[in-house]
Amino acid sequence: MLSVIILTGGESRRFGSDKSHALIGIKSLVEELLTSLSRNMEIVVVGPTIENASRPLKYAREDPVGGGPVAAISAGLELVQSEFVAIIATDMPFASQIIEALSKAMPFDHDALVPLDAQGVRQPLCAIYRVASLRRALTTLGNVVSQSMRNLAQLLEVKEVSLSPELERILIDIDTPSDLERAISLKAGNQKGVNAMDKWIDAVQKELGINVNVDQESILNLARDAAHTIERKAAPITTFLLGIAVAGGADPKEAAKQIELLAGNWPVDPKD
Numbered sequence: 001m002l003s004v005i006i007l008t009g010g011e012s013r014r015f016g017s018d019k020s021h022a023l024i025g026i027k028s029l030v031e032e033l034l035t036s037l038s039r040n041m042e043i044v045v046v047g048p049t050i051e052n053a054s055r056p057l058k059y060a061r062e063d064p065v066g067g068g069p070v071a072a073i074s075a076g077l078e079l080v081q082s083e084f085v086a087i088i089a090t091d092m093p094f095a096s097q098i099i100e101a102l103s104k105a106m107p108f109d110h111d112a113l114v115p116l117d118a119q120g121v122r123q124p125l126c127a128i129y130r131v132a133s134l135r136r137a138l139t140t141l142g143n144v145v146s147q148s149m150r151n152l153a154q155l156l157e158v159k160e161v162s163l164s165p166e167l168e169r170i171l172i173d174i175d176t177p178s179d180l181e182r183a184i185s186l187k188a189g190n191q192k193g194v195n196a197m198d199k200w201i202d203a204v205q206k207e208l209g210i211n212v213n214v215d216q217e218s219i220l221n222l223a224r225d226a227a228h229t230i231e232r233k234a235a236p237i238t239t240f241l242l243g244i245a246v247a248g249g250a251d252p253k254e255a256a257k258q259i260e261l262l263a264g265n266w267p268v269d270p271k272d
Contacts, residue, residue, distance in 0.1 A: 005076035008047030089125035094170035111156035120228025
């Protein structure tokens, strides 16, 4: 059985107001999560009570309030009785689809399954954890107030999971109003059967006066490999160089494979 802890108590400083109540379509961010998660999952909300929630919920609160995500996880975990738990931040409205994909690997031997975004960066607040391992790590940390997720992850055996381009596209967290607009566009595009990325690609091609077949999967895989193997900022630079090569007559797939092979054999700098 998989339980879920939803963290809703963030301060939302960059957003400017309580993100959990921001609307995506006709639903708030937290309701988008609640309605998309399986009804078989027991959900613990760490944060204020949600009025008129669409399903039964358990509530917990970190002490002190505002003590950070690790403190919130620790508080929520006290109400969890399952072997595995998904940790989701309320500002990740499409996280249920990521969790569903990760859950197919259950049961697993690692302490956690953590997805990588398109830049190869871990997303620990959209991940599945072994409850016993998480409790052990929290005990080792001691004082959980204001602890970083990185410090917690260092005490866990984490398996990084690469996602499909479709799932990478929706692995977004909403920190600013512009992020919310992107999420709204993604949802609207999916409802109409046309995703936001397709619309963007069409718009850019029209603006530049070009018409080419864009192999999204190859490009996104290449960007992820470059970011994860080299460093994060390598992703946009590498895809730019791929574009220059293609403009010069290189085959897109073959050029992408060459760069992926290069990234795979790239030596690790011991200073990193």
